[in-house]
Amino acid sequence: xxxxxxxxxxxxxxxxxxxxxxxxxxxxxxxxxxxxxxxxxxxxxxxxxxxxxxxxxxxxxxxxxxxxxxxxxxxxxxxxxxxxxxxxxxxxxxxxxxxxxxxxxxxxxxxxxxxxxxxxxxxxxxxxxxxxxxxxxxxxxxxx
Amino acid sequence: xxxxxxxxxxxxxxxxxxxxxxxxxxxxxxxxxxxxxxxxxxxxxxxxxxxxxxxxxxxxxxxxxxxxxxxxxxxxxxxxxxxxxxxxxxxxxxxxxxxxxxxxxxxxxxxxxxxxxxxxxxxxxxxxxxxxxxxxxxxxxxxx
DNA sequence: CTAAACCCTTGACCATGGTCAAGAGTCAAG
DNA sequence: CTTGACTCTTGACCATGGTCAAGGGTTTAG
Numbered sequence: 641x642x643x644x645x646x647x648x649x650x651x652x653x654x655x656x657x658x659x660x661x662x663x664x665x666x667x668x669x670x671x672x673x674x675x676x677x678x679x680x681x682x683x684x685x686x687x688x689x690x691x692x693x694x695x696x697x698x699x700x701x702x703x704x705x706x707x708x709x710x711x712x713x714x715x716x717x718x719x720x721x722x723x724x725x726x727x728x729x730x731x732x733x734x735x736x737x738x739x740x741x742x743x744x745x746x747x748x749x750x751x752x753x754x755x756x757x758x759x760x761x762x763x764x765x766x767x768x769x770x771x772x773x774x775x776x777x778x779x780x781x782x783x784x
Numbered sequence: 785x786x787x788x789x790x791x792x793x794x795x796x797x798x799x800x801x802x803x804x805x806x807x808x809x810x811x812x813x814x815x816x817x818x819x820x821x822x823x824x825x826x827x828x829x830x831x832x833x834x835x836x837x838x839x840x841x842x843x844x845x846x847x848x849x850x851x852x853x854x855x856x857x858x859x860x861x862x863x864x865x866x867x868x869x870x871x872x873x874x875x876x877x878x879x880x881x882x883x884x885x886x887x888x889x890x891x892x893x894x895x896x897x898x899x900x901x902x903x904x905x906x907x908x909x910x911x912x913x914x915x916x917x918x919x920x921x922x923x924x925x926x927x928x
Numbered sequence: 929c930t931a932a933a934c935c936c937t938t939g940a941c942c943a944t945g946g947t948c949a950a951g952a953g954t955c956a957a958g
Numbered sequence: 959c960t961t962g963a964c965t966c967t968t969g970a971c972c973a974t975g976g977t978c979a980a981g982g983g984t985t986t987a988g
Contacts (some may be wrong), residue, residue: 680851680984739893794965
């Protein structure tokens with residue numbers, strides 16, 4: 641069992657708690673999203689609960705459409721002991737700007753889609769479907 | 785030259801007009817997004833201007849966040865004269881719902897980030913930086 | 929002690945959406 | 959006719975984000 645509130649989890653315990661696969665954890669480690677953990681005498685990775693949190697953070701960020709590369713940078717904020725708080729705050733601001741940018745892009749997409757849907761009667765001849773027309777829909781080649 | 789208003793374009797002419805790469809056209813053909821075109825005696829693909837339109841359709845749909853799989857379905861629907869329009873509209877609606885969902889998630893993250901930035905003094909000890917704390921940022925293991 | 933369940937590493941494999949290269953044929957200009 | 963630009967096919971390759979398998983060692987319950 642590993643029902644303990646412990647600071648000592650195996651990779652499987654972390655995986656279960658964080659809701660990710662074991663292979664995913666090792667993959668993230670290779671990719672530099674997770675620090676190389678301590679090892680037990682057996683060679684087993686030895687994690688604390690903080691890794692569970694970190695993995696949940698990654699999952700949330702990924703769900704929001706951040707790439708792993710972006711997540712890596714985001715996480716780097718938390719280990720950037722050298723450059724001080726200003727730099728951390730600054731980089732968080734950059735992230736915020738990127739989030740805003742992403743929101744604007746999605747809103748543009750939304751407007752486009754909404755206009756098409758509003759204009760579509762939902763029935764009738766395909767020739768008159770504004771969705772297909774707006775997308776430039778032409779017939780398939782009929783080269784019998 | 786191929787400045788003609790013609791119905792006879794080579795793959796390169798189509799590519800230039802549609803703003804995609806030649807390889808992309810052949811790729812789409814393989815993937816079933818474009819019908820296999822007529823061939824000239826030489827074996828060259830022989831396209832009409834309708835293919836330019838179709839490629840633009842694909843590009844716009846992709847810009848709206850449809851995957852190629854979804855685009856393939858849309859194109860298939862547009863040739864299904866019987867029960868096309870409702871399906872097309874329905875799919876656009878599904879796509880819109882997805883976009884809205886993602887926007888909401890991003891807005892949630894934006895609020896979170898903004899609060900952190902507002903709360904961060906921009907100086908002082910890193911241990912007290914609310915940004916790092918909220919990221920679940922723990923120190924990298926110091927296993928010297 | 930044994931067996932199940934876990935962990936280790938290396939390295940292959942998957943889908944997505946292309947992009948590029950090799951080797952060969954075709955076409956248009958000069 | 960030759961040259962250069964274009965096309966053909968096959969098949970490899972790229973990045974992203976994992977996932978699985980093989981062939982081991984470890985840990986723990988019974």
